[in-house]
Amino acid sequence: MASRRGIQESYEYLFMHHPVPMWIYDTGSLRFLLVNHAAQAKYGYSRDEFLSMTIQDIRPLEERDRLASFVRTAHPELGSAGLWQHRLHDGSLITVEIISHTLTWNGRSARLVAAHDVTALRQSLRDLEQSQLNQAAILQHSLDGIITMNERGELTQANPAAEALFGWTEEEVRGKTIADLLIPPEWRESHEKGLKRFLETRSSQILGQRLEMEALRGNGERFPIELTVVAIPDGPTFSFTAFLRDITDRKKSEQALLDLNRDLENKVQERTLHLEALNRELESFSYSVSHDLRSPLRAIAGFSQALEEDFGDRLGAMAQGYLTRIQAAARRMALLIDDLLQLARVSKASLNPESLDLGELAQSVMAELEEGSERKIKLEVDHPLPIRGDPRLLRVLVFNLLDNAKKFTSRNPEAWIHVGQSIQDGESAYFITDNGVGFDMEYVNKLFVPFQRLHDNRDFEGTGVGLATVHRIVLRHGGRIWVQSRPGQGTTFYFHLPSGEPGHA
Amino acid sequence: MPEKSILLVEDNPDDVALTLRAFQKNQIQNEVHIASNGAEALDFLHHRDATTGKYAHPLPVVMLLDLKLPKVDGFEVLKRVRGHERTCYLPTIILTSSKEERDLVEGYRLGANSYVRKPVSFDDFMQAVKQLGLYWLLINETVTENHSL
Numbered sequence: 001m002a003s004r005r006g007i008q009e010s011y012e013y014l015f016m017h018h019p020v021p022m023w024i025y026d027t028g029s030l031r032f033l034l035v036n037h038a039a040q041a042k043y044g045y046s047r048d049e050f051l052s053m054t055i056q057d058i059r060p061l062e063e064r065d066r067l068a069s070f071v072r073t074a075h076p077e078l079g080s081a082g083l084w085q086h087r088l089h090d091g092s093l094i095t096v097e098i099i100s101h102t103l104t105w106n107g108r109s110a111r112l113v114a115a116h117d118v119t120a121l122r123q124s125l126r127d128l129e130q131s132q133l134n135q136a137a138i139l140q141h142s143l144d145g146i147i148t149m150n151e152r153g154e155l156t157q158a159n160p161a162a163e164a165l166f167g168w169t170e171e172e173v174r175g176k177t178i179a180d181l182l183i184p185p186e187w188r189e190s191h192e193k194g195l196k197r198f199l200e201t202r203s204s205q206i207l208g209q210r211l212e213m214e215a216l217r218g219n220g221e222r223f224p225i226e227l228t229v230v231a232i233p234d235g236p237t238f239s240f241t242a243f244l245r246d247i248t249d250r251k252k253s254e255q256a257l258l259d260l261n262r263d264l265e266n267k268v269q270e271r272t273l274h275l276e277a278l279n280r281e282l283e284s285f286s287y288s289v290s291h292d293l294r295s296p297l298r299a300i301a302g303f304s305q306a307l308e309e310d311f312g313d314r315l316g317a318m319a320q321g322y323l324t325r326i327q328a329a330a331r332r333m334a335l336l337i338d339d340l341l342q343l344a345r346v347s348k349a350s351l352n353p354e355s356l357d358l359g360e361l362a363q364s365v366m367a368e369l370e371e372g373s374e375r376k377i378k379l380e381v382d383h384p385l386p387i388r389g390d391p392r393l394l395r396v397l398v399f400n401l402l403d404n405a406k407k408f409t410s411r412n413p414e415a416w417i418h419v420g421q422s423i424q425d426g427e428s429a430y431f432i433t434d435n436g437v438g439f440d441m442e443y444v445n446k447l448f449v450p451f452q453r454l455h456d457n458r459d460f461e462g463t464g465v466g467l468a469t470v471h472r473i474v475l476r477h478g479g480r481i482w483v484q485s486r487p488g489q490g491t492t493f494y495f496h497l498p499s500g501e502p503g504h505a
Numbered sequence: 506m507p508e509k510s511i512l513l514v515e516d517n518p519d520d521v522a523l524t525l526r527a528f529q530k531n532q533i534q535n536e537v538h539i540a541s542n543g544a545e546a547l548d549f550l551h552h553r554d555a556t557t558g559k560y561a562h563p564l565p566v567v568m569l570l571d572l573k574l575p576k577v578d579g580f581e582v583l584k585r586v587r588g589h590e591r592t593c594y595l596p597t598i599i600l601t602s603s604k605e606e607r608d609l610v611e612g613y614r615l616g617a618n619s620y621v622r623k624p625v626s627f628d629d630f631m632q633a634v635k636q637l638g639l640y641w642l643l644i645n646e647t648v649t650e651n652h653s654l
Contacts (some may be wrong), residue, residue, distance in 0.1 A: 004636055097511070116550075140600045183509060284603075287603070287605055290602065290603035290604070290605050291572070291573045291601070292573070292602070293602045294602040294603075294623075295517055295519070295520060295602050295623075296519075297625045297628070298523065298602075298623060298625050298627075299518065299519035299520070299523070300626075301625050301627055302523040302526070302627040302630065303520070303522075303523075305627040305628070306523075306526060306627070327626070327627075330625055330626075331625055331626055335626035336625075369654070
């Protein structure tokens with residue numbers, strides 16, 4: 001008796017200290033008869049609280065009917081009673097897997113229950129299911145083809161976009177190697193080597209990179225694709241997933257763009273060659289003008305003067321006047337040729353911009369203009385007048401403008417010229433102003449056109465090329481030139497040069 | 506002392522006539538040899554008598570050289586003149602129509618002593634010839650032929 005009791009005590013001890021929450025309840029009244037320490041700790045009720053409750057009391061309301069019907073039906077001696085929701089003392093719900101066993105306890109029909117908390121496990125399973133759903137949705141609806149192969153290079157999965165891309169179905173090709181399926185023959189060996197090397201060394205030059213290559217469709221057609229391959233640990237080995245995109249259209253656009261650019265470049269080159277040829281022609285033209293056009297003039301001027309000198313006494317006054325006219329005309333034409341050559345030179349000269357002072361330049365040019373001339377003009381120069389441009393072209397510009405001013409002030413005994421800088425329409429502009437005869441602004445659009453003159457040659461000599469040259473120089477520097485004048489009120493030329501690098505006009 | 510002659514290399518007969526007239530008007534009496542192209546000029550300067558081995562013509566004291574010439578042009582003449590032992594120091598004045606910069610640069614690069622642009626006005630031309638004659642025939646001292654040999 002004593003030994004039986006001892007055994008019973010031992011079993012009760014084991015029950016009470018078992019790490020799994022356990023209890024015994026009365027299958028009739030559903031009251032708790034015995035509850036172990038683990039259950040008390042897990043559920044948060046004391047022993048006495050448990051013993052005053054039925055097993056319905058640790059159920060949420062919605063489980064109570066199910067429990068009632070479960071208890072009423074017969075059950076095997078020992079077995080799983082499935083998953084149940086239990087409510088803890090603090091009100092929170094847990095999911096438990098119940099294993100129970102029918103027995104007789106102190107003469108009552110009772111049941112021994114062991115409750116495993118599987119809440120966390122269930123949550124993990126639910127998360128996994130969600131993740132699988134997400135993955136399936138991505139695979140199903142991705143615009144990019146997604147295929148997976150195993151470590152032997154065999155296709156294990158292909159999404160609908162991949163099926164559409166290659167023109168086969170996953171079922172038709174599952175288990176075939178990627179190499180045979182879609183890699184062009186010349187790349188198969190390096191694909192297989194790369195796979196083998198990765199499995200041996202875990203290193204790869206293509207994984208995770210954005211690659212462009214050619215692939216084969218099911219019908220053998222080659223087409224360009226863009227792809228990324230990732231290695232996904234799969235147990236002791238890896239699987240490989242590739243994201244693929246058909247870039248046929250993009251390649252076509254790129255090619256079209258390349259073709260277009262090449263055509264454009266060819267055209268530019270053609271035009272450039274043409275322009276260079278024209279330039280060379282122009283150059284040899286002006287070279288020839290420079291040499292050949294002047295010598296007949298020299299003969300005309302020279303021999304008419306010889307005629308005048310040697311036979312002047314035998315010629316009447318009228319014939320002598322004609323000879324004078326011939327010489328003057330020859331000189332004028334020589335001037336015209338020189339001016340034209342200068343205009344041509346200005347157009348083709350290369351620009352080497354430097355910083356200099358416009359006022360100093362004007363004074364030096366004025367000294368040159370006044371050399372051997374009786375008439376002196378008052379030249380007023382603001383200081384400083386920094387300007388940036390090609391020094392030789394700027395000198396030609398200033399020469400022509402000052403020569404112009406000097407010419408058109410020649411009838412004014414109080415002639416002056418002012419060189420300075422002012423703000424015109426919010427833009428800084430240099431100006432050269434004089435108190436000469438001026439002109440009617442109605443004809444201003446003729447001013448910068450070669451050979452167009454606003455004054456009669458009898459009044460003021462000139463070729464009509466000087467201001468065209470000035471205009472060309474300003475344009476070559478990417479600048480602007482304009483003029484203000486009134487008859488009898490003098491003339492002001494304004495010009496603006498951009499401070500940055502000059503462009504080509 | 507040998508006569509100080511002038512070699513005028515000019516293909517245009519009008520220019521030859523005007524130049525001679527300018528010499529005459531400026532009382533430049535020196536003998537003027539005329540070569541109407543580059544080959545003639547080089548022949549005049551460098552030709553030796555086949556039997557005696559002596560130069561066929563006396564060395565002029567100055568050469569007036571046009572640039573645009575038939576056959577051998579002025580630059581080629583200048584190059585060969587400078588490359589020849591007899592004429593490497595021969596005072597040479599380029600007398601031409603153009604003042605194209607490339608002509609100026611090339612002329613001086615090849616060793617011209619002076620570059621003069623022929624003016625259209627005969628008065629100006631006279632003036633230029635007067636200055637040239639004064640300087641190159643009277644003032645300037647040249648290396649004589651014996652020294653250059």
